[in-house]
Amino acid sequence: MAFTVLVKDAHSLARVGRLKTRSGSVETPVFMPVATKTAVKHISPEMLEEMGAQATISNSFVLSLRPGAKIVKKVGGIHTLSTYTGVMFTDSGGFQMYSPSLYKGSNDLGVEFKNPYSGERIFMTPEQNMQLQLDLGSDVAMCFDTMPLIEHSKDAVALAVNRTSSWARRCKETHDTLQKKVSKGKRQLLFGIVQGGVHDDLRRISAGALTELDFDGFAIGGLALGEAKEEEYRMIEVCQEYLPRNKPVYLMGAGNPIELLEAIERGCDIFDSRFPTMNARHGNIFSWKGKYIVTNAEHKASLKPLDESCDCSVCKRYSRAYVCHLIRNEEGVGYQLASYHNLYFLQELMRRVRKAIKVGTFGKFKKTFIKNYSKK
RNA sequence: GCGAUCGUGGUGUAACGGUAGCACAACGGCCUGUGGCGCCGUUAGAGUGGGUUCGACUCCCACCCCUCGCU
Numbered sequence: 001m002a003f004t005v006l007v008k009d010a011h012s013l014a015r016v017g018r019l020k021t022r023s024g025s026v027e028t029p030v031f032m033p034v035a036t037k038t039a040v041k042h043i044s045p046e047m048l049e050e051m052g053a054q055a056t057i058s059n060s061f062v063l064s065l066r067p068g069a070k071i072v073k074k075v076g077g078i079h080t081l082s083t084y085t086g087v088m089f090t091d092s093g094g095f096q097m098y099s100p101s102l103y104k105g106s107n108d109l110g111v112e113f114k115n116p117y118s119g120e121r122i123f124m125t126p127e128q129n130m131q132l133q134l135d136l137g138s139d140v141a142m143c144f145d146t147m148p149l150i151e152h153s154k155d156a157v158a159l160a161v162n163r164t165s166s167w168a169r170r171c172k173e174t175h176d177t178l179q180k181k182v183s184k185g186k187r188q189l190l191f192g193i194v195q196g197g198v199h200d201d202l203r204r205i206s207a208g209a210l211t212e213l214d215f216d217g218f219a220i221g222g223l224a225l226g227e228a229k230e231e232e233y234r235m236i237e238v239c240q241e242y243l244p245r246n247k248p249v250y251l252m253g254a255g256n257p258i259e260l261l262e263a264i265e266r267g268c269d270i271f272d273s274r275f276p277t278m279n280a281r282h283g284n285i286f287s288w289k290g291k292y293i294v295t296n297a298e299h300k301a302s303l304k305p306l307d308e309s310c311d312c313s314v315c316k317r318y319s320r321a322y323v324c325h326l327i328r329n330e331e332g333v334g335y336q337l338a339s340y341h342n343l344y345f346l347q348e349l350m351r352r353v354r355k356a357i358k359v360g361t362f363g364k365f366k367k368t369f370i371k372n373y374s375k376k
Numbered sequence: 377g378c379g380a381u382c383g384u385g386g387u388g389u390a391a392c393g394g395u396a397g398c399a400c401a402a403c404g405g406c407c408u409g410u411g412g413c414g415c416c417g418u419u420a421g422a423g424u425g426g427g428u429u430c431g432a433c434u435c436c437c438a439c440c441c442c443u444c445g446c447u
Contacts, residue, residue: 036410062411095409102411116411142409193409224408252409259408275408282407282414297403330413 002189002216003248009362013240013267016357019217019248021087021139022186023079026054028248028269029353031260031346032089034277036062038082041277042336043343045084051312051344052351055086057272060133060141061093061102061124065115069135077137089272090138092129094145094193095221095252106146108163126167130174134188143171145193145221157197164195165209172213189216191250197222198231200238207242217270218243219250224259224273232259236266257286257349257373261366264353276346280338283327286345290373294338299324306337312344 006027007016017028033040033048035056040048048056058078063069075081078088097103097111104112110125124132126144133141144167148160175190182188192215196202210218220239223232236251243249248269254260255273263271276286283295287307294306305315306323314323314337326334349369356365 034410041410057409059410065411091409098409099411147409219409221409226408250409255408273408274410278407278410278414284407293405327413332413335413
């Protein structure tokens, strides 16, 4: 079994677990920085290791465009390519259906994308995507799913759910076949993805259908995309009624600190999001006293660190005045310092959450954190 | 000293005898399985003085300023 629950919270579904992969283990709850092309924007692999990021997620579809699966395979996979020593997830590319510039259309067979570099059309099937993710050499692959847009009708979401279920089966079969000869410890893991928008019944159908397949973990997709927070949390609860408790649950795309705690309380173990890095590039800084915008005028001459109670290497050395100046002037180093801090903040948050669960104080920790983070 | 040209938000620029538009800057906000450092909102303007006109940023006069040319 790849996943082991180590400690359960007595008052909620929160837990500390360990996910074993062929490149090492991660202790959950865990937040994965998004490294679409195997690099987090403005952050090097050694910085990720330094801040304690146990895992990242890259995008198989984007990597298939450049440098291409052939090249990646030739150099020995994304681990060798990037030298990152943590665990590497790859996303399928299903989410890129959300990008109007990349997505052309889809049918029961697969998805038609546009290569933004060459303009050529690419048809991707679930089977091809499984081969792709294996070629890239990630430790955990995600199923090729169909992503309904938030504004889509319920009928459209139902269609997406059905297609996602049937593709999940095809992914699982292909993935098993391709790894038939691989020894157990060297296997790439595969996670299924639940869809269903904000509809309880569709989420139940989706989660139920996926659970019939023996995935290494289960992801909840299609949330954290602008729906109301209460709906998001309710959807997690609905999915959890069906998902097995002995497998890791991955809430895809979530990266708001409070949202992470709410999801952990509801039994989610793994997260990823571009939220911290995108916020950083736009001057939004996470701190234990709440989020603020460092490029605002009030910080122009502030010698305070980004966060007075943070011990990351950026906060130890640099001032708000410096980061404010650099970001206002579009200096890459400014983006780097802010990105590093925000990512460190989430890593530290996860470390404290794991500790709190272990010592039985998760509920109290969550309450205190939200109180401090929300004031202002 | 003379002549010509030009004066519009902080900056750079439009249009028009009848609601002064745009860009950048400034100020505030947004961002959630990242092709794209992107998006939204707010503040802020007619050199000065007179004249013509129902009405002038616009037409006329004087002064001032900028730039260019001449002596």
